[in-house]
Amino acid sequence: MVLVITTESALFIIFVVAYLFYIGKSLIPPYPHQVLEFPWLGSILLFGSSGTIMVAERHLKRGAIDRFHLWWAITLACGVGFLIWTISEWLKLIYKDGLTIATNLFGSTFYSLVGLHASHVLVGAILLSIILVASLRGKIRHRHHEHIEIISWYWHFVDCVWAVVVTVVYIISVKS
Amino acid sequence: MANGTTIEIGKEQAPARPGEERGTLTGWFLELLYTVDHKKLGIMYIGTGWLFFVVAGIMATFIRLQLAGPNGHVVGPETFNGLITMHGTIMIFWVAMPFVFGMANYVVPLQIGARDMAFPRLNAFSFWLTFFGGCLLLFSYVAAPGLSGSGPAPDVAWMAIAPLTARAFSPGSNVDYWSLSLLVTGTGSITGAINTMVTIFCYRTKGLTLYRMPLMTWLSLVAMFLIILFIPPLSAAQIMLTLQRYLGATFFDAQSGGSAILWQHFFWIFGHPEVYVLVLPAFGVISEVVPVFSRKAIFGYPAMVAASVLIGFISSGVWAHHMFTVGMNSFSITFFAFATLVISVPTGIKMFNWLATMYGGKIRLELPMLFAIAFLFQFLIAGLTGIMLGVAPFDWQLNDSYFVIAHFHYVIVGGIVFAVFAAHYYWYPKAFGRMLDKRLGLWHFWLFLIGFHLTFDPQHISGILGMPRRIYTYQPGRGWDLWNLISTIGALFQGLGAVIFVFNLIWSYWKGKKAGDDPWDAWTLEWATASPPAEYNFEKLPEVKSRRPLWDLKHPEDPDWKYE
Numbered sequence: 001m002v003l004v005i006t007t008e009s010a011l012f013i014i015f016v017v018a019y020l021f022y023i024g025k026s027l028i029p030p031y032p033h034q035v036l037e038f039p040w041l042g043s044i045l046l047f048g049s050s051g052t053i054m055v056a057e058r059h060l061k062r063g064a065i066d067r068f069h070l071w072w073a074i075t076l077a078c079g080v081g082f083l084i085w086t087i088s089e090w091l092k093l094i095y096k097d098g099l100t101i102a103t104n105l106f107g108s109t110f111y112s113l114v115g116l117h118a119s120h121v122l123v124g125a126i127l128l129s130i131i132l133v134a135s136l137r138g139k140i141r142h143r144h145h146e147h148i149e150i151i152s153w154y155w156h157f158v159d160c161v162w163a164v165v166v167t168v169v170y171i172i173s174v175k176s
Numbered sequence: 177m178a179n180g181t182t183i184e185i186g187k188e189q190a191p192a193r194p195g196e197e198r199g200t201l202t203g204w205f206l207e208l209l210y211t212v213d214h215k216k217l218g219i220m221y222i223g224t225g226w227l228f229f230v231v232a233g234i235m236a237t238f239i240r241l242q243l244a245g246p247n248g249h250v251v252g253p254e255t256f257n258g259l260i261t262m263h264g265t266i267m268i269f270w271v272a273m274p275f276v277f278g279m280a281n282y283v284v285p286l287q288i289g290a291r292d293m294a295f296p297r298l299n300a301f302s303f304w305l306t307f308f309g310g311c312l313l314l315f316s317y318v319a320a321p322g323l324s325g326s327g328p329a330p331d332v333a334w335m336a337i338a339p340l341t342a343r344a345f346s347p348g349s350n351v352d353y354w355s356l357s358l359l360v361t362g363t364g365s366i367t368g369a370i371n372t373m374v375t376i377f378c379y380r381t382k383g384l385t386l387y388r389m390p391l392m393t394w395l396s397l398v399a400m401f402l403i404i405l406f407i408p409p410l411s412a413a414q415i416m417l418t419l420q421r422y423l424g425a426t427f428f429d430a431q432s433g434g435s436a437i438l439w440q441h442f443f444w445i446f447g448h449p450e451v452y453v454l455v456l457p458a459f460g461v462i463s464e465v466v467p468v469f470s471r472k473a474i475f476g477y478p479a480m481v482a483a484s485v486l487i488g489f490i491s492s493g494v495w496a497h498h499m500f501t502v503g504m505n506s507f508s509i510t511f512f513a514f515a516t517l518v519i520s521v522p523t524g525i526k527m528f529n530w531l532a533t534m535y536g537g538k539i540r541l542e543l544p545m546l547f548a549i550a551f552l553f554q555f556l557i558a559g560l561t562g563i564m565l566g567v568a569p570f571d572w573q574l575n576d577s578y579f580v581i582a583h584f585h586y587v588i589v590g591g592i593v594f595a596v597f598a599a600h601y602y603w604y605p606k607a608f609g610r611m612l613d614k615r616l617g618l619w620h621f622w623l624f625l626i627g628f629h630l631t632f633d634p635q636h637i638s639g640i641l642g643m644p645r646r647i648y649t650y651q652p653g654r655g656w657d658l659w660n661l662i663s664t665i666g667a668l669f670q671g672l673g674a675v676i677f678v679f680n681l682i683w684s685y686w687k688g689k690k691a692g693d694d695p696w697d698a699w700t701l702e703w704a705t706a707s708p709p710a711e712y713n714f715e716k717l718p719e720v721k722s723r724r725p726l727w728d729l730k731h732p733e734d735p736d737w738k739y740e
Contacts, residue, residue: 018438
């Protein structure tokens with residue numbers, strides 16, 4: 001999983017570089033500071049889900065399977081909530097602000113970077129769902145806690161990428 | 177001893193040939209389709225490499241026929257552009273990369289005493305992704321003629337520079353076949369690399385520390401690390417290109433303020449480490465062959481490991497030496513020129529260590545060694561022309577000329593392909609239990625050597641005389657005619673040599689001399705099991721207390737671990 005995270009980081013870095021390189025270079029509006037609001041809800045959901053997944057893991061390690069199910073489901077719900085929040089943000093940007101991937105450099109780099117991240121959240125949500133279903137069917141027990149930990153690393157990675165995206169997109173490019 | 181020795185490790189059963197247990201031809205075919213065995217997948221990777229080598233080699237032959245004389249009429253300009261794009265793309269991604277993965281797949285688990293790769297099914301997945309990506313690219317010849325009548329195959333050169341690849345300048349879908357086939361195969365490469373690295377880190381047998389690993393395994397490890405770091409930039413750039421072509425994104429579109437140079441940066445951030453991915457396993461092969469056929473342990477193993485890691489590291493910082501002529505500022509140019517010159521230092525260390533291994537050794541001029549010695553000469557020249565090009569003002573004159581083509585073919589053909597041939601003559605006996613025929617091998621060696629030099633030596637000259645790359649023909653009287661003619665004749669020699677080699681591979685499968693476990697009297701673990709190895713690789717592993725466990729076994733009075 002460490003190697004998967006390394007290779008995915010290499011992929012994300014290129015999109016981040018493209019975003020940074022093109023800050024301030026769009027020829028026509030909309031510009032970041034005009035249309036972006038700080039992503040409070042999305043960030044709370046996603047960063048929170050990293051916390052809840054750790055709680056879930058701790059319950060699994062102690063053998064408290066029911067608590068594990070509860071907190072794992074909460075984590076999944078937070079992830080899905082993040083995706084719904086992303087969709088609502090994009091609907092606003094596309095239909096109210098007129099920002100699409102083809103509009104300008106900001107649009108191209110924004111949607112590609114944030115979209116790549118969202119697709120990784122989606123994959124993570126699918127992974128979490130598979131684990132949840134398998135666990136509810138009785139296949140996952142205390143002895144699997146190391147396997148579950150590896151999945152949680154992926155989820156933490158997705159969270160770290162969001163931290164980078166927030167910094168680059170919602171802080172740096174809005175202030176520039 | 178030249179006849180080889182047999183090591184009594186345990187009671188080995190005579191292993192069946194692949195598919196023998198299934199009995200029939202259909203059974204053999206299904207065996208290959210479903211296999212997750214690293215040995216069979218390794219052979220399939222290499223078979224894929226040779227298959228695509230024939231395809232891209234035929235393309236090269238047409239290129240050379242078209243350029244043999246001025247005002248050529250063999251193919252038209254659009255077809256020519258398609259040929260050079262496909263030749264380059266296929267040779268790098270579906271010939272050289274499969275050789276890298278094929279050799280790593282076959283050799284690495286055996287060298288570390290493992291039963292298979294860490295994730296055998298993922299291994300099969302990686303192979304089939306690679307294979308289907310290649311089929312997808314070749315499919316463009318059938319499917320891509322677009323509405324606007326643009327050429328079938330991608331014709332934008334293997335580096336697909338923006339804005340030529342934009343919708344406006346490349347209508348039709350040939351560029352998309354280029355992008356998509358590479359996205360598919362790239363994913364196969366990344367998963368294969370992760371698999372190999374986990375295998376090396378986690379599945380070494382008892383006593384085999386990282387510092388006792390054979391150099392082939394070490395160099396494969398560094399190459400795999402470069403793959404997982406530097407194929408994603410290519411994938412990212414291709415995703416951006418596809419978004420631009422289909423959804424109107426503006427990444428490389430100057431009219432929207434975008435930068436076409438950004439494509440070049442992203443491409444070469446991938447492209448330069450990629451060629452090190454290709455060459456490092458070749459170094460690995462040479463580092464195995466030269467000691468065994470000089471009857472001396474490799475000189476300076478720690479320095480070889482350090483140099484390999486350093487080369488991998490520095491290779492990530494030299495990419496813009498492919499962009500000296502696009503208008504970067506002096507600081508950037510100086511930085512990249514400097515880094516390019518610096519990378520010659522660890523590479524030079526490796527060259528000197530190979531020579532030092534041979535010095536004072538008892539040289540056996542068997543076929544693997546012949547190809548290895550040719551490698552040493554040719555890679556030296558390749559490296560030197562690379563250094564020449566790394567001096568930016570020199571590159572300002574010779575960028576995009578045949579001098580560059582000569583340089584990189586010297587590395588890839590004179591270096592990597594020769595090392596791959598050496599690897600075949602060295603490990604074919606292990607894989608198939610039979611030696612490759614020596615007389616056919618000598619014909620192959622001399623024909624290919626002469627052909628290689630006839631083709632690529634004159635290209636240095638035509639390059640210096642001003643012949644640009646990627647031109648489909650040229651006017652007479654520029655002083656290029658003779659060099660191009662010689663170059664084309666060489667292609668025919670190489671083709672003949674390659675045909676003899678393929679014939680040898682097939683003929684020796686049934687008629688070759690039986691090899692035994694250890695035909696070359698070598699020292700690494702793969703020679704401690706039957707040829708071909710049983711499905712499970714090792715019945716019993718020797719104790720590993722040094723870098724040459726089989727030497728220790730054969731010479732208990734003078735073991736390596738006394739000196740390491």
